Amino acid sequence: MKDVFSIKEAIQKIEYFCAYQERCHEEVVAKLRTMKMDSDEIDQIMVHLIAENFLNEERFASSFARGKHRIKHWGKIRIINELKFKNISQTLINIALKEITxxxxxxxxxxxxxxxxxxxxxxxxxxxxxxxxxxxxxxxxxxxxxxxxxxxxxxxxx
Incomplete structure (x- = not known):
């Protein structure tokens, strides 16, 4: 893995990262930090990802809630705590929980x-x-x- 990425290379890499599975903002920022991007570059890339719909926290939260319940058989309390840990807002958590009848x-x-x-x-x-x-x-x-x-x-x- 090379140490320095141009913004264009970083965007390409991170678009793939987001397309592979739903991500929350925090995961993407952490990934960009490991790619040695500075905060201005990270902000620029995050804006791009949100604008291009690669990143959507509501979609992430809903997909997370559905998956953890159906596949891992987690209850609502654990799902809520894990989403809070990922800095997902209470509003989005409430929307996500509606995914489970x-x-x-x-x-x-x-x-x-x-x-x-x-x-x-x-x-x-x-x-x-x-x-x-x-x-x-x-x-x-x-x-x-x-x-x-x-x-x-x-x-x-x-």
Missing amino acids: PEEYLETFHALAERHWESIKETNVLKKRKKFCDYMLRRGFESNLIYDKVKELESSEQ
């Missing part, structure tokens, strides 16, 4: 919960409950959903 969300939650509950090889009920709840909380699901589900799963075992 309540029916799809609950369907994913119940399927994941039941699959995980079955996979826990723990005879002590309290330990099993703790392992289950910790896992579902890490996935970013709401605690009220988790506790209702754990009660339902425990009662179905007896």
Whole structure:
């Protein structure tokens, strides 16, 4: 990899980077910094990317929310936290969450919960409950959903 890029070369490289998958502004700025671009050049390139629609934070947030829910089975809390970490505004986060229908969300939650509950090889009920709840909380699901589900799963075992 060469150390110095002209603006034209940097734009070409970063357009490919953005076309490959949706990116947030922060990822692109970080990538440009690794390419040793200065802040003026970065500003110029960012303006170009937004104008040419290579970069769109609303599209990024929506795609991120959809993907993380459908593929990684993350809950809303985790999705929100990860988007905040990427400096996505609350407005865009709210738009992104609308990508997940309540029916799809609950369907994913119940399927994941039941699959995980079955996979826990723990005879002590309290330990099993703790392992289950910790896992579902890490996935970013709401605690009220988790506790209702754990009660339902425990009662179905007896």
